[in-house]
Amino acid sequence: MSAASCLRSEDQFRCSICLDVFIDPVSTPCGHNFCKNCINEHWNSDDQYLCPVCKKVFNTKPELLINTLFSEMVSQFRQEAQQKASSSSSGQQAAKPGGVPCDVCTGTKLKALKSCLVCLTSYCETHLEPHLTALGMKRHQLMDPVENLEDRMCMKHDKPLELFCKTDQTCVCMLCSVLDHKTHEFVPLKEEYEGKKAELGKTEAEIQEMIQKRRLKIQEIKHSVDLSKGAADREKAEGIQVFIALMESVERSLNELIETIEEKQRTTEKQAEDFIKELEQEISELKKRSSEVEKLSHSEDHLHLLQNFPSLKAAPPTKDWTEVSVRPSSYEGTVVRAVAQLEETLSKQMKKLFEVELKRVQQYAVNVTLDPDTANPHLILSDDGKQVYCGDVTKNLPDNPERFSYCSSVFGKQSLSSGRFYFEVHVKEKTDWTLGVARESINRKVEITACPEDGFWTIWLRNGNEYEALDDPSVDLSLKSQPQKVGVFVDYEEGLVSFYDVDAAALIYSFTGCSFTEKLYPFFSPSMNNGGINSAPLIICPVNQTVLSGMFYSWKNE
Known part of the structure; x- marks a missing residue:
């Protein structure tokens, strides 16, 4: 029998009860064939003997005999079907780990082609064939192979x-x-599936975008680490060079100090040696004269004694040693002078270091302008927003939440929430002022207590010569000269606020270890004009930047 004829007659060899190939086929009196076990179980479970196909009722249970001819045909069909299955399965793949295997295969499990939601079974290509050809099975719901069909x-x-x-x-x-x-409200699974699949596609795109952003952030962080390492290496090299120079200077000063002291001691010792040598020479002469006098005094020769007496009576010529002495060398002030000289050398070196540091922080210069919406009504701002002083008349201005109502203060427009910034202010001819930075959330409607705890990092001048850092507690500042231009530098992440005397290239004061959690704004207070004594303005001036490479602005206009 050919494969084509086998496919055409396949339904003839399937039991209409079990829908599988006949096993021990028997024929009923009405001419229909069933598996012997299937028809017996069917009649045993029913009250009457009814043919499942034509519905003919038998009064007594028919005697069922195996249909020998049909049984041989079924046997032949089985052999050909097995050969066909063997031939077709040779092209199928065995189920891989994690894949869905055929539930019917014995021995090597082949890869399932479909899963049946009615049978709750997964089938390979061969075992799926009844679902494609048998009339009763064609109505079953097939889907792509899945595991755990019970969950569906x-x-x-x-x-x-x-x-x-x-x-x-x-x-x-x-x-x-x-x-x-x-x-x-219901929708078919497929419709919801398509919608959710579209959402998953969007989610996947968003995830990929997030992944890409994080990869870029990793590159940014690595680049920052490389920049930091380069800066650290340069700083270490410069630090080593500076400290070696300082150690050499200290060693040189120490050697000079020791040489000075030893030279004084050598001078004292030389003077003492000269005196002792001269004294010993006189002692030798005196001993010689003493011996001659003693010898003459024992002489019995009257004439000899009288003749030599005049020459021995007078003492030999000697030096008057009464006022002669060797004074110990004085070393008072020697060490102090040496240290003072060293301090002067270190001071010159420190000035050079501060010049370098000032050039570095100037790279982060920000074009700060004053914010008129925050200015106290007594303050007068220039049109370009670069100057401010306190007038005598209170202006009629809207009392908006940002405005300083009680203190003569004003914010800059620019804020900082990360990174670094720097600006410079002329304070020449003023007797009172306050400068620095402040938190955005400070209370601008009450008298200000300027300290870090209340959100201020500032320094001030009072009475023309009293400088103070408004830290907690406040710190009196002893400055060698009165600053004419003050530089303000902030490193947000480092928690650092530093103030510089720009012209002297000197550090005035640094707030360190600060914890910033919100925006910081430049803070200015020109103070009251005191009858014209303090009428000069605070002036935000351009930064004379000498090193601009690698400039990084971390501020923005709000």
Whole structure:
């Protein structure tokens, strides 16, 4: 029998009860064939002997004999079907780990081609064939192979989950839609699947975008680390060079100090040696004269004694040593003078270091302008927003939340919430002023207590010569000269606020270890004009930048 004829007659060899190839086929008196076991079980479970195909009723249970000829045909069909299955399965793939295997295959499990939601079974290509050809099985619902088919059945009604309840956001069967969820909104699983799939596509795109952003952030962080390492290496090299020079200077000063002291001691010792040598020479002469006198005094020769007496009576010529002395060398002030000289050398070196540091912070210069919406009504601002002083008349201005109502203060327009910035202010001819930065959230409607705890990092001048850092506690500042131009530098992440005397290239004061959690604004207070004594303005001036490479602005106009 050919493969084509086998396919055409395949339904003839299937039992209409079990829908599988006949096993021990028997024929009923009405001429229909069944598996012997299938028809017996069917009649044993029913009250009458009814043919499942033509519905003919038999009064007594017919005697069923195996149809020998038909049984041989079924046997032949089985052999040909097995050969066909063997031939076709040779082209199929075995199920891989993690794949869905055929539930019917024995031995090597082939890869499932479809899963049946009615049979709750997955089939390879060969075992799927009855679902494609048998009339009773063609109505079964097939889908791409999946595992855990039981999870696709309604636990309550034992029906396939075919609908999606949008109200409860869950999958339901047909009976659920008319019983438990009858007032809810439903859509077919496929429709909801398409919608959710589109959402997943969008989510996937968003995730990929997030991944890309994070990769870029990793590159940015690595680049920052490289920049930091380069800066650290340069700083270490410069630090080593500076400290070696300082150590050499200290060593040189120490050697000079020791040489000075030892030279004084050598001078004292030389003077003492000269005196001692001269004294010993006189002692030698005196001893010689003493010996001659003693010898003459024992002489019995009258004439000899009288003749030599005149020459021995007078003492030999000697030096008057009464006022002669060797004074110990004085070393008072020697060490002090040496240290003072060293201090002068270190001071010159410190000035050079501060010049370098000032050039570095000037790279972060910000074009700060004053914010008129924050200015106290007594303050007068220039049109370009670069100058401010206190007038005698209170202007009629809107009392907006940003305005300083009580203190003669004003904010800059530019804010800082990360990174660094720097600006410079002329304070020449003023007797009172306050400069620095402040938190955005400070209370601008009350008298200000300027300290870090209240959100201020500032320094001030009072009475023309009293400088003070408004830290906690405040710090009196002893400055060598009165600053004419003050530089203000902020490193947000480092928690650093530093003030510089720009002309002297000297550090005035630094707030360190600060914790910034919100925006910072430049803060200016020209103070009251004191009858014209303090009428000069605070002037935000351009920064004379000598090193501009790698400039980084981390501020923005609000």
